[in-house]
Amino acid sequence: MTRLTSHVFAALSACLYIRAVTSASVAISRTGWTATADSFETGNEPAKALDGNASSLWHSKYTPAPPDTLPNWIAVDMKATFNIHAISIQPRPSGNSNGRIGGHKIEISMDNTSWQTVAIGTFNNDATTKKTTFVTRQARYIKVTATSEAQNSVNQWTSVAEINVFHDVTGSTPTPYTAPVSGKGLWEKTINFPLVPAAVSLLTNGKVLMWSAFARDTFGGANGFTQTGIYDPATGQSSQLEVANTQHDMFCPGISLDFNGRVIVTGGSNAAKTSIYDPAGNAWTGASNMQIARGYQSTATCSDGRVFNIGGSWSGGSGGKNGEIYDPTSNTWSLLSGALVSPMLTADVGGVFRSDNHAWLFGWKSKTVFQAGPSIAMNWYDTVGSGTTTGAGNRLDDGHAMNGNAIMYDAPAGKILTAGGAQNYEDSDARTNAYVITLGAPKTNPTVAKTQSMTYARGFANGVVLPDGTVFVTGGQSRVKPFQDATAALIPELWNPGTGTWTQLNPMAIPRTYHSVAILLPDATVFQGGGGLCGASCAFNHFDAEIFVPPYLLNADGTRRTRPTINTVASTVNIGATLSITTNAAVSSFSLVRFGTATHTVNTDQRRIPLTPSGSGTSYTVVVPSDPGVALPGYWLLFAINSSGTPSVGKIIKVTL
Template sequence: MVVLSTILAFLPLIQVALCASIQLGRTGWTATADSFNPGNEPAKALDGDATTFWHSAYAGTVDPLPNVITIDMKASFIVSGVSITPRQDDSSNGNIGQHTIELSTDGTNWGATIANGRYVASGTWADDGSEKVAQFRATARYFRLNALSEAGNRGNWSSAAEVNMISTVAPTYTAPSPSKGLWQNTVDFPIVPAAAAMLPNGKVLLWSSFALDNFGGTSGFTQTAIYDPATGVVTPRTVTNTQHDMFCPGISATFDGRIVVTGGDNAAKTSIYDYSSDAWIPGPDMKIARGYQSTAIASDGRIFNIGGSWSGGNGGKNGEIWNPSTNTWSLLQNALVAPMLTADRAGVYRADNHGWLFGWKNGSIFQAGPSKAMNWYSTSGAGGTTGAGLRSDDGDAMNGNAIMFDAVAGKILTAGGATNYQTDDARTNAYVITIGAPNSTPSVTKTASMSFARGFANGIVLPDGTVFVTGGQSHVEPFTDTTAALTPELYNPSTGAWTQLNPMSIPRTYHSVGLLLPDATVLNGGGGLCGNCGTNHWDAEIFVPPYLLNADGSRRSRPSITSVASTVALGKTLGITTGGAVARFALVRLGTSTHTVDTDQRRVPLTASGSGTSWSVVVPGDAGVVVPGYWYLFAIDGAGTPSLGKVIRVTPS
């Protein structure tokens, strides 16, 4: 078990204020490698000449992967990352793909296991000649790069023209307190992820646009990647068969766990990812071309879609619905977009974007924002629209967050956002909306404000019912990291209070994503996707919430679920065997994330009967509350510590 002193040696956090990044001078540094070819010694990666490079052995006997290069900086530094320049000649041989990065203060102790933070960064880099950057914050003298694969699968070798360490200069430094959580490690991706979805097999699906780091046009293909948190492996793929650039889409997860992606750059298209076959499947074109729309799954399994004037023409983006049984889209002529428009200065192009949608009882859809006006949508027949009043004294809150943290009670937290999509100040406002019968007026209670104004943030409900809000910026401006909020906050519904947590290393603003992982940690990644803009973030950080840490920083002993059925029907009893005493159980639906929107995630607290290690819970019987599909089941002990999530499928019957 890793104690706090070990964690602090590798992950001292740096105060946000007045930070500046510099490359460390490399005079006197030495490099060693487990393999090199004569003329391509590891010292070539430190010589300041991009025309020379370290290369593992390629003549005669080729050493098997992994290849390892280690650098001794001769003194300890506060480092905030590393940049790797691939070879710059006419060959790509040796471009590093899958990798892990370790740091040490003494050259002997490199940490514990990946689950406890051995690797400050891991993942896969793209197969090109651009500079690769892995960001993190740590104190170290020694750097070690483990090259696990060649990016183009051209051979069992590795190369690097230059290795530079980056340091962050700041007036003060603070060590992480376990009571404030811990940013564990960075995951490097071969794309800048602007959208993500949690899959029932425990992996994360991510994608950008037609390019790895940019968007634009209607190219008909998308760069994707799948990250496996259990192994750290990231696998890239270019999706061409659906003829769909899936940048700026709507996303929903079906009852059977498929991910339905609609619109965006190819604004009429639908693409469906089937995790069970690892296949992308073309879906039918929508009736209305859209981009920046939101979709939500209804209680009958159909997917509701509204808004989206970013692409496919401006205005008139009324509702339509996809039927999985017939694989068809149908217009809902009376599900009107006009009542949910904001008063954005850019007009309808921005005013119908990123709706806060929640599938609810009897096929209804509740729209909580971002407009200050709330609405109910009917999905029956030709659809219908019923006003649900104003969100208290809140204004339009474009690019804010809305999270259903207690579906049984119909409770939704909203936080942040701005009156206009961009070039505007975000707000700290937060409200709790309680919805009841469809078409009724919900109650709205103003709760404590966040400490930091945020737009472009991500909100994630945790197993214990608290809500983690991370990233964003106080003055919303796409493709910038200025005014970034690096300090996340945790909302406690029991007290109505927000708690500031330990700051992240990497800004997460426009185009960032956030998801709850199966081990009850949070993935927060992406931001940018703007070509040579300088604010592309090809990575994610993993946050360990306070409920997983002891006072000394070691990992808490977690409760465990040792036996539970893999499926359960609505209204039925689920038998659970645990490895010890627990206090309560909760379901959290697997999330999808893009542009601040996650209409899939919601939490259902469960009432348990039993004792010791034998328990039973009754799953609520309303498909509008427990939307069928794939959920994490968590057991939570008396200290509030959650188990690993067991993925179970909730079926309609």
């Protein structure tokens, strides 16, 4: 990998940003290309996927019976090296769905021997052309491997009408290749899904629950069902399910994880509904309706296990969306008449329909909830009895920061980073502002300090705390506009709490703006996906995610570092208790990162606890904080971090009262 100075990298980053805005994705001429496959039916040879005729196709061999079995592959020799960033696969004409690719892997190669995976996943079962985008790489060969058929898991056939490969062109000239910069992380691969993941949650088995709305590519109305899926990071594959038993269209909801790792989803398109996903039984169940119908609200799990809920005038009527609280034990919602929404309203030009959306909430000590934004005014909510509201001052000179981010990166110290956002929900310029809020005792004003601003203004971005305490902010756009990718910020930034400074990282391939999500995965990489959900003819639907490998996992040449391993640790631990850990090698620190959930820039579940170990060699003990407002019970990832700052794969730990 090329080594560049910080000044050169900054200039390169600016060029990459401009290039992404001004360049076009163009199909490369296939003249002279050839194709081979693991098998083919006579009359359906591999070359038919390159002939420009959508009515002809490559088909894996099916006579004489039995047919060749999956997986099937087709490989294309482009006869020269190109800088490619996308591959499209056109299924056979819609009159016959046999052989449509579902599960798949896409690889590239320079020599037809050594292959690199650039995409993996599951395509939806329809006749639309599937275009997979990834960060630009150099290749001569591509290979598409089908691991399942989209329409029928029993069938063993594969067919493709056309394959095209794309490169960036600026004007009439192919854009030169720029290698990823050393020390700036890597976008490893693209994961394709059968739906737009507009909401996600990490599950207790390490998989990712995701959903869109009543449809996989659009929203609208209270339809009573939701398209959901589960992504398995271990295989790269995902399933699809229509959830109808809870009569809940879960688009634009509040999301919180309870103490048992269940996903509590509230409101949205069916604005009064509550649905619960229990990973233990892999099942959705309905829960009691809320007292106040809501959409675009935020929820937060409290230190006693109840779930606080406030705001949400996008659906269920406008205004008056004061607080209420859910008790998972009794399955009841109770109004909190003293938890007032009015102090947390922004001055949005859209009125209360927009001004009570997406509160930045943090469950804290003594059953309180801190609201850090997006209004410039901050507030405390006490959830005892009928609730109370206590003003907590302003976020210094920040403005209202709708669709910005707030991340608790050091829970014992009460540290929260806020970044970005805009005065109004849409048609408004985003800002680069960043602040550190330090919480103390409940109902007292926190301290607020300005930290270095980001390089790129961002609204609709996502923030993820990493095991080492740095904060990864990714995606968004400089002028917020739903269902548009114009002004997208393609270069993520990493904030260092030790220095208070931001570092630009290698750019991603796919804009992530409105309806995008990002969460930390157990292997300490970041899942960033979605965006769009604006209908079948919309150009801004992103049925995919990209996986980011942070710098702490990489050597200077881009290869993976040797990671420490947690050999043994208990699967549960009480708050305030000592946790014994053994590792395969010496480490210098540990951290706990609570499971994340994300939709519409909001992730109230994630928080991080740094842990200082006692012991040496490969045997250590750490003490979990004793306050449930800090070590919020539920499921966490435990990471061991060595002296080079490299984290282990996270072990899933349940923290209990």
